[in-house]
Amino acid sequence: MPSCDAIVVGAGHNGLVCAAYLARSGLNVLVLESADEVGGAARTVEFAPGYKVSHVAHILNQLQTAVVRELQLKKYGLSYAASDLPTTALDLEARHLTFRGGAAERIDGDLADTERAAWSELRGRLVKYSGVLKPYLAKTPPRLRSGRMQDSTDLAALGFAVRRMGRKHMQEFLRMILMNVADVLEEDLSDDRLMGALAFDSVLGTGLGPRSPNSLMCLYYRLAGDADGMPGGLALPRGGMGSVAETFRNAAIAQGAQVRTGSPVRRILVDNDRACGVRLDNGEEIHASIVVSAANPKTTFLDLLGPQYLDTGFVRKVSSIRMNGRAAKLHLALDGLPSFDGVPESDYGGRFVVSPSIDHVERAFNPSKYGEYAPEPVMEFVLPSVSDPSLAPEGKHVLSAVVQYAPAGLKAGWDNARDGFYDAIMAVLEQYSPGLRDQVTSHELLTPDDMEAQYSMPGGHWHHGELGIDQMFMLRPAPGAAQYASPVPGLYLCGAGSHPGGGIMGAAGRNAASVIVKREA
Ligand SMILES: Cc1cc2nc3c(=O)[nH]c(=O)nc-3n(C[C@H](O)[C@H](O)[C@H](O)COP(=O)(O)OP(=O)(O)OC[C@H]3O[C@@H](n4cnc5c(N)ncnc54)[C@H](O)[C@@H]3O)c2cc1C
Structure with missing residues (x-):
């Protein structure tokens, strides 16, 4: 042998x-x-002749800096087509908000000064608290009551890191840790566009709605990531x-x-x-x-x-x-660059989010509890061919979207429902980019069931x-x-x-x- x-x-x-x-x-x-x-x-897949796309995962936001450095990934080919991506939270009246810098450090768009100040304060807390958890992503979780010195030291270090924040922050950290993201956001903010986008980021890739217990935890995870050296940043690989x-x-x-x-x-x-x-x-x-x-x-x-x-x-x-996945993937081959009213050309290479409010995300989530898809889905999408022309024929583009909620093992069966869900997604996108459907020359919709079959991922679950x-x-x-x-x-x-x-x-x-x-x- x-x-x-x-x-x-x-x-x-x-x-x-x-x-x-x-x-x-x-x-x-x-x-x-x-x-x-x-x-x-x-994986990169050619889903239509000449059109290539990151078939499942499409944005880098958590690649560990230690892994990049220790394995010398840049030497072995890691290269970015775009980094420090902005995120544009699309608005039906073209009052879009664009988040820039790591973890939405700056926001462009028509937003009240009081809301900006409230976000700056809340963001400071969220970044601080996710920073406490961040080192634990790169560590083996301690075993409770193992009697081993290393486990006790790791647990004590976590306690110490929390205490070191001071009494006020320690109490706040402990109060918030099991909260749902909707409650956290609504305590301090009031702008639906801002809260909708943040709520979406908290539930992306999960089987949670913004009002589900501990949905804030996933936002912490996201904030603890970084891309191309930028904490809370996003990047597209070349x-x-x-x-x-x-x-x-x-x-x-x-x-x-x-x-x-x-x-x-x-x-x-x-x-x-x-x-x-x-x-x-x-x-x-x-x-x-x-x-x-x-x-x-x-x-x-x-x-x-x-x-x-x-x-x-x-x-x-x-x-x-x-491990029942609820995220689907949509790929569009487009015969030109779609148009989003009010979005400057320089931001077309960034990330877009369609998630108008917390309630909108929660309403999209609800049917998935009963094995049904969201009639008005929420999503993030990128046009990666804007920064990486190798992905589409000259003058053409690809759109890559992660769409929620689309439960694994849909009650009606995905074979019966696939076209209906595609229509539902396109109806949403058309509201922001009228005429988009006519630009589509080919499309591919991957449901969690497809991802299970194609990628040996039971339930097609992100995690x-x-x-x-x-x-x-x-x-x-x-x-x-x-x-x-x-x-x-x-x-x-x-x-x-x-x-x-x-x-x-x-x-x-x-x-x-x-x-x-x-x-x-
Ligand atoms: C819709 C969707 C969108 C996502 N978008 C993003 C994103 O934008 N950014 C991001 O960072 N993450 C994203 N993710 C999450 C990310 O794709 C996964 O978390 C990540 O790929 C998991 O990596 P892994 O190496 O642990 O497992 P996998 O990538 O699942 O790899 C496991 C490997 O094991 C192989 N395997 C399984 N069984 C066997 C066997 N019996 N014999 C031999 N080989 C076997 C499989 O073929 C596979 O190659 C997304 C996930 C989903 C579902």
Whole structure:
């Protein structure tokens, strides 16, 4: 049987990051990817002749600076078509607000001075509080009551960081942490356009509405990210997200890892109660004393490993991880640049948000609780071909939108509802860009069910599992596997289903590698 030190199942960006760090530590690493290309949900796809798009993830806002630096990603090809992107919150009467700088530091548009001052004060608090959590994204969550010095130190450091903010901020931090974003925003702000856009950012990629408990937490996560060195910034990779995946692949190979595509893993093998390798779909078996799965935790434990190696309590916890995606992806091939009244040409390369108010987002969310799509969806979109002409034929453009809410396993079935949902999205977009529909020469709508099928992502969920407070930090993906190690010695997790969750971040892959190196050295 061929063998290596460590097998990584899945060449999504986290799998590649983990492989790069493991190889860097001197291990002989093999990455096995079921698809014919690397990247997982970070991929560039030609969806119509000559029109390419970042097929799932499309904006970089969380890629860890440490990962970029330590793996020398710029040397291996990381390049931005645009960074420091503005976000324009579109308004039907063309009273758009444009957020600039990291975390909406400045706002252009017709906004009352009192509202600006209130936002500046609230923003200061949000940025401060997300800053307390930020270092924990790049750390293994502590294990409660483990008796280990490191866990106690990490917990104490969190407590100390909160205390160091001073009494007023400490109380405020603790008061806000479990609040929903709507309540937080409505305490201080009153402008629907501003609150609508902020509420959208808090629920993007989740199964939450702005009035759902702990929806503020996801805004903290977003604010804790950065792009191209800018805290709270946004960036578009040159060549789409597939080029970012290539960068990770190059970095992993440069460290000595091998990457095999078109190699679906069927089983994780166990011998003497320890993971000992994998069997591929074609029957080939490869031995390794370390198996790291970048696939979703449910897939890893229930399908690839098998419940017979796990105790029933753990199996129950894994089976009940919530991971029903509610974000769809729309791609439009356009025969020219669409027009948005009142948006200066210089902002067409930025991000747009259609989310007119908190109530609008909540109303769009409500049907998804009952397995139905939003009749008036909310969305973010970019026109990446504005800053990266390689994505469309000359003079033509692509529009890439993440649209909510579109639940996985729609009650009516997505085959029946796909056209209706496309019409609903286009009806919204047409209000802001009349005539847009006539500019569309081709389109592609990916529902969570499509993403599950095409990307091996159960539920098509952004984070491989909901980012609810009961599925975060030391509870992610489930107690017993929250520190990347699993109940089966030698088997580890390194994907978005682990702390700190999804997004093209690389944190889970990096954190997992550091645990593995410490435990297996
Ligand atoms: C609609 C949508 C929009 C998004 N937009 C953004 C965005 O704009 N910005 C952002 O930062 N994030 C975005 N995300 C989130 C982001 O795409 C994911 O969180 C991220 O890609 C997860 O990376 P990963 O490496 O952990 O997992 P994945 O990218 O899912 O990779 C897992 C890999 O494992 C492979 N695999 C699975 N099973 C097996 C097996 N048995 N054998 C071999 N290989 C296997 C899969 O093929 C895949 O390549 C979006 C997600 C969605 C759903």
